[in-house]
Amino acid sequence: MATTARTFDHPDLAGIELTTVLFALSDPARLDLVRQLAAKGPQTVAQCHTVDPDVPKSTFSHHLKTLRESGLIRNEPAGRQRTITLRRDELEARFPGLLAPLL
Amino acid sequence: MATTARTFDHPDLAGIELTTVLFALSDPARLDLVRQLAAKGPQTVAQCHTVDPDVPKSTFSHHLKTLRESGLIRNEPAGRQRTITLRRDELEARFPGLLAPLL
Numbered sequence A, B: 001m002a003t004t005a006r007t008f009d010h011p012d013l014a015g016i017e018l019t020t021v022l023f024a025l026s027d028p029a030r031l032d033l034v035r036q037l038a039a040k041g042p043q044t045v046a047q048c049h050t051v052d053p054d055v056p057k058s059t060f061s062h063h064l065k066t067l068r069e070s071g072l073i074r075n076e077p078a079g080r081q082r083t084i085t086l087r088r089d090e091l092e093a094r095f096p097g098l099l100a101p102l103l
Helices: A018-025 A028-040 A045-049 A057-070 A088-094 B018-025 B028-040 B045-049 B057-070 B088-094
Strands: A073-078 A081-086 B073-078 B081-086
Touching (some): A018 A028, A018 A057, A018 B018, A028 A057, A028 B018, A045 A057, A057 A073, B018 B028, B018 B057, B028 B045, B028 B057, B028 B081, B045 B081, B057 B073
Antiparallel strands (some): A073 A081
């Protein structure tokens, strides 16, 4: 493979902790982003940032990291872009009924 | 009334914010306490503290404050004790389906 795109770590299903997920969702900007991903499906990083373009890029990157490390999203290379995906089915398998009331 | 028991502020139903509730639930000790209140009904402060007696009293008091200010619990005088109650029906009215998957 010729790609040099950076790959990020993602917790596997068993490694997703409920309190870590709740913390990730406890920030209004992160909750909005999760809701957008649930409504629209996978988005590029640039599309995600349009949820609240006034958020500084560094803050936005930190939000993505918090969501990824909690297990809520995947952040994966897709050509020259990166795609952000909500791990909805996995979350439902791990914590049934958790996400639906929040979306 | 001759009581001198301290009364605490509690947010009314409309003032309960989803992200504040999620933050309050994102600590393992606080989540355990909410689960105990859901399972056993109202408890005295002393009974609540038995969930994890190794938690220092100051930390435990801070957890109770975070839960009360988020709208998850009531902390009210009852004679010489104080009673902690999960605001389960109110939470269900404000955010249907939120608590059940967590308990």
